[in-house]
Amino acid sequence: xxxxxxxxxxAFLTGNETIAWAALAxxxxxxxxxxxxxxxxxxxxxxxxxxxxxxxxxxxxxxISAGFTVCGAVQAGKKAFxxxxxPGNVLMQEPFGMAEAMRLxxxxxxxxxxxxxxxxxxxxxxxxxxxxxxxxxxxYRVVYSSATHQEIxxxxxxxxxxxxxxxxxxxxxxxxxxAKMREPLEMxxxxxxxxxxxxxxxxxxxxxxxxxxxEPQHLCNIYSLEEELYDVVMxxxxxxxxxxxxxxxxxxxxxxxxxxxxxxxxxxxRAADDAVxxxxxxxxxxxxxxxxTLRPYPTQQLREAIAKSGAKKLLIAESSYGxxxxxxxxxIYGETIKIExxxxxxxxIIDHDIINKVxxxx
Amino acid sequence: MITPAVPxxxxxxxxxxxxxxxxxxxxxxxxxxxxxxxxxxQDQTIFGCDIGCSLLSWNFFACDxxxxxxxxxxxxxxxxxxxxxxxxSIGYMGxxxxxxxxxxxxxxxxxxxxxxxxxxxxxxxxxxxGGQMAPTTLPxxxxxxxxxxxxxEITGYPTxxxxxxxxxTPDGAYVARATVSKYKQLKRFLxxxxxxxxxxxxxxxxxxxxxxxxxxxxxxxxxxxxxxxxMEPYFPVxxxxxxxxxxxxx
Numbered sequence: 008x009x010x011x012x013x014x015x016x017x018a019f020l021t022g023n024e025t026i027a028w029a030a031l032a033x034x035x036x037x038x039x040x041x042x043x044x045x046x047x048x049x050x051x052x053x054x055x056x057x058x059x060x061x062x063x064x065x066x067x068x069x070x071i072s073a074g075f076t077v078c079g080a081v082q083a084g085k086k087a088f089x090x091x092x093x094p095g096n097v098l099m100q101e102p103f104g105m106a107e108a109m110r111l112x113x114x115x116x117x118x119x120x121x122x123x124x125x126x127x128x129x130x131x132x133x134x135x136x137x138x139x140x141x142x143x144x145x146x147y148r149v150v151y152s153s154a155t156h157q158e159i160x161x162x163x164x165x166x167x168x169x170x171x172x173x174x175x176x177x178x179x180x181x182x183x184x185x186a187k188m189r190e191p192l193e194m195x196x197x198x199x200x201x202x203x204x205x206x207x208x209x210x211x212x213x214x215x216x217x218x219x220x221x222e223p224q225h226l227c228n229i230y231s232l233e234e235e236l237y238d239v240v241m242x243x244x245x246x247x248x249x250x251x252x253x254x255x256x257x258x259x260x261x262x263x264x265x266x267x268x269x270x271x272x273x274x275x276x277r278a279a280d281d282a283v284x285x286x287x288x289x290x291x292x293x294x295x296x297x298x299x300t301l302r303p304y305p306t307q308q309l310r311e312a313i314a315k316s317g318a319k320k321l322l323i324a325e326s327s328y329g330x331x332x333x334x335x336x337x338x339i340y341g342e343t344i345k346i347e348x349x350x351x352x353x354x355x356i357i358d359h360d361i362i363n364k365v366x367x368x369x
Numbered sequence: 370m371i372t373p374a375v376p377x378x379x380x381x382x383x384x385x386x387x388x389x390x391x392x393x394x395x396x397x398x399x400x401x402x403x404x405x406x407x408x409x410x411q412d413q414t415i416f417g418c419d420i421g422c423s424l425l426s427w428n429f430f431a432c433d434x435x436x437x438x439x440x441x442x443x444x445x446x447x448x449x450x451x452x453x454x455x456x457x458s459i460g461y462m463g464x465x466x467x468x469x470x471x472x473x474x475x476x477x478x479x480x481x482x483x484x485x486x487x488x489x490x491x492x493x494x495x496x497x498x499g500g501q502m503a504p505t506t507l508p509x510x511x512x513x514x515x516x517x518x519x520x521x522e523i524t525g526y527p528t529x530x531x532x533x534x535x536x537x538t539p540d541g542a543y544v545a546r547a548t549v550s551k552y553k554q555l556k557r558f559l560x561x562x563x564x565x566x567x568x569x570x571x572x573x574x575x576x577x578x579x580x581x582x583x584x585x586x587x588x589x590x591x592x593x594x595x596x597x598x599x600m601e602p603y604f605p606v607x608x609x610x611x612x613x614x615x616x617x618x619x
Contacts, residue, residue, distance in 0.1 A: 071444070074444075075474075101438060102441070105437060105438060212413065212456045217433075223433055
């Protein structure tokens, strides 16, 4: 078998191409996918690379099928994944719900496009609510919101590992800019960085003779009694809350003495980082805070950043109309810091947008 | 006391099963269990069931089993088979799950000649939800959503599943319609459908005509009359496509 990455090397790739390479490096066995922009090139690169490394692909009839074939393949014990966007993400909420209920190690890449409806094929941050709390469940998901191609590579590898270690459906939340943009990154073989790949294992089709060596597996996601489901949901909640502290990731800087903290996620964080540096150079005390995991949310860490800075204002900047702000508000309920926002649904945000907004509210 | 012989592949702690008295599911699942025993595939079989009455089979067999959403059994069983081709992947569903909400999956799995075996039980209505019109409800048949009888001018004619699947599958596929009133033939068709997967020839599909006295509101005699004299003339029983015999058994 060919080694995916022989030695650590610099590469200049699109985000979608990065995902295909990272999935190979993470030991993904098979991808199930259905065309939708802006994730198509994940499939394009995967279908070119996968046969060389003995990996599989199936183009399904729709996103519902892509999600459910992933559910079947992971139950059979293979590292399976899919990628989608927009209306495809809507359709996949059904299989994502099955993965939440049955603790299936499903990994999916979401490349956000504009909405509602078909919206645009270009860019947005409008799939935050859907990806974190979509479906008829309670949001038992791990959602990484990436900002750079290096992170796309790192968190794709981590996403497979977290899915198989903790058995929650796990997501890399990107967007059309990250999908299509080309930038440098370092590709590496995870083992050489000391990252151990979690082994895949079957939930069905186990070895041994039934009745002699083992009992049959009977997996289900529907219950006859209210009390049965209550126990299931309470156990899921307890399990999720127990591991959440291990999963939470965030970035912050310049918050210690900040008068205003700029809160962003994903690619918008790059504009926020530039804006904070520019504002500081002008003598304005701005701080930077960015959740990397939107589920579970770095609630305590954000509360602490607010407390230690004594900042009077929190500016939330997002390429949607308040989805990230709603998610944040429910997490930091009770904080008295004044919240300002910059909503630019479906369009990109650059440093000047944030700088101008900061100056208008300070 | 004489105890009836039960297939070795049945999971005894889940018996007696939960299907209504007079329901045909028990007959289909007995035939399937006997075939699994005869082919000696219990340990490598993955049984997957849909939502609807077929759901009550989720722990019916002493085989590794899974259960999914309404209509989605086909892609789950395809995913399992694609991931582990050495497993025998059996999907079990009703007429609503297969021909209505999951029809795009059924059609495309058939077109792709997926190496899975799908068994679809046709009882002409949605049983679990209380007897609504199904794609297979006969013209004039009364259901909860066609209280004056199904009018094909409004809702179209019943879906003839095996006929359409036979049209879209390539050579190597196995397509048949059986009935719970002809047990030996039902077993033969199920055996062929599994043999076809074991040999890797192609997609295998068996529709089984079945009974639903609870929602039909029929006694034993009327139930059998509806199956044999109303359903079977409308849905002809036989093999529509078989790699084992040219033209198939009529």
